Amino acid sequence: MNQPLSNASKSKEASEGSSKKGDHDLVQRVQAGDSAAFRTLYDKYHRRAFAVAMGVVKNEDDALDAVQNAFIKVHKNIHRFQGSSSFYTWLYRIVMNVSIDHVRRTSRRKTLDFDERALHEESEVAGDGALVPRVTDANPGKAALRRELGSAIQAALAQLPEHHRAVIVLREIEGMSYEEMAEALEVPKGTIMSRLFHARKKMQVELAPYLSGEVVSED
Amino acid sequence: MDSPEKEDEKLQMFFDGELAPEEEAAVRRSLEGSPKAAAQLREWEHLRTAMKSVATDWAGEIDSDALFARIENEIGAPVVPIARPKLEQPGLRVIPDGRERRVWGGVATGFAAAAAIFLAVMAWPEPHLDPSPIVRGSQVLEADFGSNTGTIFEVEGGAGQSLAVIWIDDEEVGLP
Numbered sequence: 001m002n003q004p005l006s007n008a009s010k011s012k013e014a015s016e017g018s019s020k021k022g023d024h025d026l027v028q029r030v031q032a033g034d035s036a037a038f039r040t041l042y043d044k045y046h047r048r049a050f051a052v053a054m055g056v057v058k059n060e061d062d063a064l065d066a067v068q069n070a071f072i073k074v075h076k077n078i079h080r081f082q083g084s085s086s087f088y089t090w091l092y093r094i095v096m097n098v099s100i101d102h103v104r105r106t107s108r109r110k111t112l113d114f115d116e117r118a119l120h121e122e123s124e125v126a127g128d129g130a131l132v133p134r135v136t137d138a139n140p141g142k143a144a145l146r147r148e149l150g151s152a153i154q155a156a157l158a159q160l161p162e163h164h165r166a167v168i169v170l171r172e173i174e175g176m177s178y179e180e181m182a183e184a185l186e187v188p189k190g191t192i193m194s195r196l197f198h199a200r201k202k203m204q205v206e207l208a209p210y211l212s213g214e215v216v217s218e219d
Numbered sequence: 220m221d222s223p224e225k226e227d228e229k230l231q232m233f234f235d236g237e238l239a240p241e242e243e244a245a246v247r248r249s250l251e252g253s254p255k256a257a258a259q260l261r262e263w264e265h266l267r268t269a270m271k272s273v274a275t276d277w278a279g280e281i282d283s284d285a286l287f288a289r290i291e292n293e294i295g296a297p298v299v300p301i302a303r304p305k306l307e308q309p310g311l312r313v314i315p316d317g318r319e320r321r322v323w324g325g326v327a328t329g330f331a332a333a334a335a336i337f338l339a340v341m342a343w344p345e346p347h348l349d350p351s352p353i354v355r356g357s358q359v360l361e362a363d364f365g366s367n368t369g370t371i372f373e374v375e376g377g378a379g380q381s382l383a384v385i386w387i388d389d390e391e392v393g394l395p
Binding site for chain 2: 171172207
């Protein structure tokens, strides 16, 4: 490969320019009380917001709660949005903050006893109420592999400090630039680069068996 | 030659498409002689592909309408004012039969003042038994007025000595 993504990201930037303008118009309509515009923004971003939240919190229900709370906050505070940053960096900042808050809250109230936790883990392995949503794939073997990979990625993400998790999720899942991540997470670009490097390093160690290139395929 | 940290940083920026074109070209040239860096790039690419594919699966599972209904429900919910507990004014207590309490309080205060004077006089040394010079003045280290207010007086005794008199008011603080 050895091909940087600069060309891809440049064309992405071009399409994002018009997208930003579209978002700005939608935001103005929501500010004027247009609920259909709010629904349009939701339709555009909720799946991506959910994927980002899934990378930070531990399960689907928590990620849904995080997205729900994030959009409620967006609606509540949209009159404050001035448009100096792009809507989606603002949205992802909210999603990240809500998700990280959720992780902190749940880690503070670890009340499950050992046996109960062990039961949950068994059911996850068995696939009942699995952490990773089931993949409907025509090839059952491949579907099982992807499900396993999903679990492994979530487990590896869970090992990261929350700020490292946020950076790698925004970069690898959302494809945000360093500048956008710095804006969304309100930290300097150098901090983003350093966190991303360490996050990748840890993920490589945790996912070593899966990163040979055989398990992963993008079909 | 850059430090290893700087090399790593550049390689990561190259991978993420964050380098200027001329720097990008320089890194690409350097990769030809660095299988280690090329391997690193491949691993990062696998990681990215894995995370993207899993995220696609995650996002495909949402019931969008149900989630939006939840959001709408919260947004449209009437704002219920939070019931705040009624705070009592600190220090204010309602005492039944306040006037009666006040009378008994006065009597008790009178007794307390009389007892204080009696004790002060009794404790005062007899001048003819004690050859040491009389120390004038008195010192009150502490006075506990409870919920009442009071005053400490210094009065002159019969032999010209100074006595401390503590007067406790019969009205409790904060009562009308």
